[in-house]
Amino acid sequence: MWIRDKIKSLFQEAVKKEDKILKAGTMETPRDTLCSKELDLSETEKKERISVLTPRELDVFLLLLEGYTLKETAKHLGISYSTANTHQMAIYKKLGVNSKTELIINFRNLTRVPEANERNQ
Numbered sequence: 001m002w003i004r005d006k007i008k009s010l011f012q013e014a015v016k017k018e019d020k021i022l023k024a025g026t027m028e029t030p031r032d033t034l035c036s037k038e039l040d041l042s043e044t045e046k047k048e049r050i051s052v053l054t055p056r057e058l059d060v061f062l063l064l065l066e067g068y069t070l071k072e073t074a075k076h077l078g079i080s081y082s083t084a085n086t087h088q089m090a091i092y093k094k095l096g097v098n099s100k101t102e103l104i105i106n107f108r109n110l111t112r113v114p115e116a117n118e119r120n121q
Helices: 002-024 043-050 055-065 070-077 081-095 100-107
Strands: none
Touching: 043 081, 043 100, 055 070, 055 081, 055 100, 070 081, 081 100
């Protein structure tokens, strides 16, 4: 029980600290939070980053953006969970994000993702 109380206390402190920072105006809303970061990239810059993904990484990327879990993504694509995880880590590195949350926050609003044949021209 002690550990649960300690975790709850730490979480509450973090939320209070974030609220204090937001109220003071020293952090742009919602650019950076305790859980994720928003990249300061234009839509064109985001599409350029996506263009370096391999076709299979692009498949994984699109499914993750739709909200699929990594396990569901692997099953949908007919690949192992380990392979899907490898693709996910490569995607994070190439796009400059650290989590699925950051991936969705930063790339959810793209109107069109370049097709594989367009990227190779």
